Amino acid sequence: MQRLILLLCPLILLGLALNGCAEFQDRPLQPEVSQTRLEARSLTSHELQSFMQSVSGSAVLWPFKRWNIDQLTLAAIYYHPDMALIRAMADTADAAIITAGQRPNPTLNVSPTWISNAVAASQPWIIGSSLSIPIETAGKRDYRIQKAQALSDAAHLRSVDSIWLVRGRIRLAMLEVFAARQSEQLFKQQLDIQLAMTQRLQQQLAAGELSRLDVMRARMASNALQLNVSAAEKRYNESRVLLANAMGVPVSALAAIELDFAALDTPADLTGVPVPVLRDIALKQRADLLAALADYNAAQAALQIEIANQYPNIQANPGYTWDIGAHYWTFAASALQLPVFHQNQGSIAEAEAKRQEMAVRFEALQLRILGDIDRAQAGLSAVNAKWQDAEKQTRLQQDNLQSTQALFQAGETDSLALLGAELEGIVSETARLNVLIETQQALNVLEDTLRYPLASTLTAKSIVDTALWKKPE
Template structure:
């Protein structure tokens, strides 16, 4: 009996020798807040990440000005949404190892006391035995295939999350661009309206203006000052939005110069066929949905394979009241004589149909959004062209008023009013330009592919490691 127990103990010890130990990793909110407060766009870790992702060193460091590509990479480094997507992919990859694991044998240690004792030996029946399960019908292979497809879907979700982060950075930078230009135009308009209000009061004093004319000038002055204050507030809000998109404190952007020149260009609209092809073959969410469907296929194959029984091999040693017995044979076979796993098969078939419908619905939504985004972009370009023509006409009128003022054919009040009107046209043109850039962003999101040439697009085809 001691020998049998020692054999069992040795087997148990051998199985436990390779066990992983537990290491606690508590989360302290105060520490998380401290780490967030220490994030910077000048860190050497960020420098190394950007050099690795772009394939070139970023010199000088930190750069004198940050463009959209660089801030997008910084957001890829700091974004909590991408950290979550990476963690989910790690979990999905671990699922492959779980699916590929071979079922462990079961060590059995039966013990029985016999009375009356039927044999010449001790009145005990005991001894170790092992139940070795053997899966049939490629079940483990189907589990691995299912886990692999789910892992691919999780990897593609990183790309989808990265595109969302990129879109957030783009939208925030566009908001900063619009707010700053609007502040410049509204500041000039506010100066002109203030001059008009002052001159209107002077004319009222000498009897050349009526009180309603002065009230209208003062109201226009007050509205211009209010619009300027709103633009300043919008610029602060846009900076906060940009900091949140990157994943850094707002104060980090205080000493950062933003390169917003990319928003001054308008790429041409792609042909509808090219845009549709890009959306179908580049959308990470659609590719992830296809991976989910493939996982559902493997799950169905697994349920079909479960109709075939697994085999359990048993072997062991038994001391039976003085008799030593060594056994070999089948420990058991599950007989699928009742439902042949029809319930599991039907459920897996339903899930496969659901995955197929979900993928088709997603593609329909993508194509619908793409058609809308493309039409919106094309119409916004036409609206910008009309706004350019209107601004050119306003500029000619302002130049004419400037010539008239210089020659004495127009008074100062008329010239100031012309300048205020021109700044209104400048603001209207800015609104049209922002509308074009917003439409461009919507079209890029529909395709998940940048318009024109942009180096950051290359990083979206990878897993975007950190």
Template structure:
């Protein structure tokens, strides 16, 4: 008995212990409010991402690349995705664990024992469960596929953060400078027209139209300022920092100034390769394989497990050995219900995979078709702006030569600003469609946006059914 107690104490000593980690909303909120883009830990993360030390910190301008790295450091969705991946990895360990044997000790006292016999009977029994029909293998395979799916979902969460920064940064592109110029020119034009109306050289409807235009631009400017503030708040949320962290940062929009030629877009072969490496497609495929393993497990459960129970007893001075064998008899059911459920889950997983793949193909085709038209519209708007610049220079020369009045020159300048806004709107559509194509392919286009290590993490290798998580 003493040896048995020592064995139990040794086994309990190897058990894991629980350490509480309470969350304090006030502390978490204060920590979020204290986040800043010049944090030393962010600098260390950026240096690890690029693989070298930075010569200066913080950077002079926060462009798309640097803001994306900041989001990869701060954004809470990535912590959630990593935790889910770790949970699935732990599930692999759980699924592969073998059932522990059961130890039983018995003690009996015989009140009618004779004087020459011991009234005590001591018994010791061990129950050894044995899984049959490969249940542990199927269970482990299912857990392994779910761990792969969780890892691919982590890659997907990584891309969603990258995409969120791009979308929010593009939405925050400043247009207020052009609108202010337009407002100032329209105010001058309206003032000149008021003077002409007062002198009797202009009709009331013409002056009214000018005032309506001025009022519309005033409202547009106010709405633009509101939208700008909201977009900066969305950008801060996409990065994972409070709005005040961006107030003193110099945001660069240079990455949106260049238009990627249609000829530079991925070829059909590259598109097919991207479709094979999209993390959401790979996750759906891994989840389908997990459903197959789950069905195999339920089929295997038709065959009962075996339990072997060797025992030892000391009965009134006599030593006795015993050997027991037990199993569940499949008489009332043969696991038909769980098998049917597993088959339905497999059909559902197959449908999810097909829907995900079809959606991805449609996203690529839609973005490619839209990008070509958006680029053509941008080139038209760019050509119109060049023509208007020439017309403005001619109007300025004519005004200086005394061949035209100030109103004609102001009107030409106003048309130039309008053409610049039209070009900017066309450029925004180009970048918006390019972002949709990036989302469809799950990879940046048009230059090195991220360090190579980060791009490799975003784009996982194609699914391998024998891959270990």
């Protein structure tokens, strides 16, 4: 009976250990289900409303009457697949911390032996068992946890940085929609004026006041403007698709909302924005820079692991044997590697070179950020000066139009001259729009490089806090 208990005890312990094991849950991916879910995404859903309320910390008036860049940014953070992917990668890095902290399990060996030719008076059994207990030395487990924690920090920091990338794409896409819509309206105004001028020239041709060549030139100008209108309409439709893709929703989701372009109508006033201070902060605290620093810390922990691997682990092997009534207890240690041929110099050299590589990458990124910020700031200053010139030219054209209207009312000029002045005014507005788009693009570049919301209702903290949010399953 005693022998049976000694034999069953290890098996019972093994069964209890297996009872706590995780079970596999099958989660198949079904393309048709995923397609239906993606096509059903909406900017008026209550799930999106709950997310925006959780981010803002207060109730929001739902649904929004008009969607601005900040609200579209939050919707993109909620829907865009890049955000879901980066969060999943961060979860994977978090799970690696658990793996790094696990201690190696002991191994149990049981070897019952039956003796066929044993003496009749003796018990024909030899029951042997041994327990292998691995013991890590030199703090390897602690270094392993440090490495996994650093990689987890890097993954979470990159999720913060991905938010800025998503916001940048939203702002550029929104700017493209605005530019396409405004261009379409201006081209239509030019076309209307040009058609009126062509009609007036045809009347003069009928009266014999000018040649047919002048009318042909006017018709060709009208045809060219009609092509510009068609191109602008195509650009507008494509820009809405671009905006929908930047948000991670089908383009049909934009049909139920109205876009707010108030932040794009005029260049942002940055006089109160401390750009030099933000520049200094970006060079020290930008999320991608901190992620590179976390990568360096992970490489340093990996070097510590390889240095610790110079020292062998210990394998404790206590055992018990019941041999025909006799009890034998053994205590042994094995797997003691002797550093005869090498002391892990190769792996240490690789880890040290990797750490140096991460240091170079960090400094290169910091230098690139410095150059990007300086270039973006210089570009914004240049286009702001260009904007002042465009505004001055627009005012001159407006003054010229008013003067021509006064002359027309006084009977000192004809309707054709008035239409020409109106056409020049629309052309000036088109040039002004192009400079405005350049200004907004430069502002977008500066915001991207500083990782700070310029001319925005959002704060840097509110954007970063969204990286901590997890979508319910």
